[in-house]
Amino acid sequence: MSRPPQDRLVPTAVAALAASVTEATIRKWVSRGKITRYGTPGRSQFDIDEVTRIALGRRKAC
Secondary structure: OOOOOHHHEEEHHHHHHHHOOOHHHHHHHHHOOOOOOEEEOOEEEEEHHHHHHHHHHHHHHO
16 A cells, blocks of 8 residues: 555544544554554554544444
8 A cells, every 4th residue: 555645644643533532542443454554653644534434434333
């Protein structure tokens, strides 16, 4: 998978806010393979489009 454009990458805190979950949940999603982590060690970044897709899917399932 290729890296998304820099303007779509957001830090963990913003990804959590966008998905209405905690930062711990974002980290769990990474460990479970639900979401791709970008960035460098100590500086995680996430594709906001991917985060939004997962969040919308969770809301539809409820």
